[in-house]
Amino acid sequence: MPDTTALSVSLLANGDETDVRLERTVAAIDWNALASLACSLHAATSSRWGNQLSGGYNVVRFLHLDDANHTVVVARVPYRPDDGWTREYIEAFAPQMSSEVAVMRYVMARTSIPVPRVIHHCIEADGGGVGSPYIMMTKVDGVPLSSIWDDMEDAKREIVLRMVVDILLELASHRFDKIGTIFQRESDDATKQEWYVALTVGSPHDTSIFKDISSRTFTSAVDYWTAYANANLETIRDTNFGSDSKIYSYGHAWFMRSIIPALYDPSLDATGFPICPGDFHSQNIMIIDSDTSPRIAAVIDWELSSPHATSSFAQYPLFIVDHPAWEDGKMITHYANEMFVTKRHLMCLCERLR
Incomplete structure (x- = not known):
């Protein structure tokens, strides 16, 4: 040793x-x-x-x-x-x-x-x-997708994106009866594994907003987001005393809360709530055979993954959306412009596969 x-x-x-x-x-x-x-x-x-x-x-x-x-x-x-x-x-x-x-x-x-x-x-x-x-x-084989994505040929990007979409679609097909946190009951019989959803678990570093909604599970996404919005309003009310922007922050948050029931479609969750990966970023997608026919060897880091509202699940993979370094929504380099064309193509592909 x-x-x-x-x-x-x-x-x-x-x-x-x-x-x-x-x-x-x-x-x-x-x-x-x-x-x-x-x-x-x-x-x-x-x-x-x-x-x-x-x-x-x-x-x-x-x-x-x-x-x-x-x-x-x-x-x-x-x-x-x-x-x-x-x-x-x-x-x-x-x-x-x-x-x-x-x-x-x-x-x-x-x-x-x-x-x-x-x-x-x-x-x-x-x-x-x-x-x-x-x-x-x-240990899993491969390299993080983030380390090779920018230099991949478009044809290989399509191969990877199809596999990413397949993973997301499969996760979307596994539904739970409430929003919360997944746990597993201990059993000596490997054939009788059982999972259940309990109170929401957050990070020890969570803000008061997350702590306020962790005291219960939710069978309605509208109820979840309303509770979240109420907790946000309480946080704004109880902090930043004397701030000139406080009244505007509170008014904006109040308005957002008021439109939740009108905007959210409960039918999205008619079959339950899908597992939302907590950190489904390209650095956690491991790729093998990247020079020939790339394949996803594993998805790592499932921390803070849990059943959540379908609206939260239905997002594009982060590595094909706008980069935060773009200034005022504008691409800042010729390379970024080329990436934008590829991004639009891949997003259309993603839509067709959904």
Whole structure:
């Protein structure tokens, strides 16, 4: 097993030394304990830690096992909070991780959408001796679509977009009876897996608006958005005292609330509420064979995915919509103009496939 001190040094030698969250998290984790657990689950005699990645919320490490299949385990550890894993913080965070695992297992069991397999996870504050909650999952092949999309030929983009649309259509076909958060009931019988929807789970960093609507589930999208709008009005009312723009913000929010019942079509949700991916961005779509016939190898990062209103689900993939760097809605480079032509073509294709 690798030395923990050496691991800490190597983790911080990847250009992330200024990120105090990474440093704090690395120091708190017993990487040997995590590696030992992975070895025991795979009957591996030894292991070695490989590359590490760090994003906005997590540290990800790749563990190479010395087993018959040369398994590579992905260990994902959330950044340690400033005050540590307090009871209040873990109570807010644990359901979020439990739901992510439940969604991944649901998608793997009930759809043809490729996702990483969850090997093991722990939502306890100390991770059962590891020092943090964590998820261990299988490594998937490929590269993020975001790293190759801009340079892909249009014909290959169409291939990828067709697969993206197929994934979205399949997710849209899986409906739940309420807006909320998906969880899985524990069962020793793998043939009797059962999922259910409970109270909405948000991030521990959520604003008061999300906290206000997390106290119940919703069987009506109109009720959900009305509750959301009311919470937004209360937030505007109770903050920014003395601000000149407060009255205009409140008036705008009040107007938006008033038109919800007239604009929303309840028939969209007649068959239930689809699973809305929480982060269906191109960096989470893994592509293989990009030089020949590109295929989606997996969709990763299902955090904060949940049943939601059909209107929220029905959106174009973000990588074919207007870029926020465009000034006043105008394209700023010749390259952007070329991309606009491609984007229009792909959006038309997307419409035909829906």
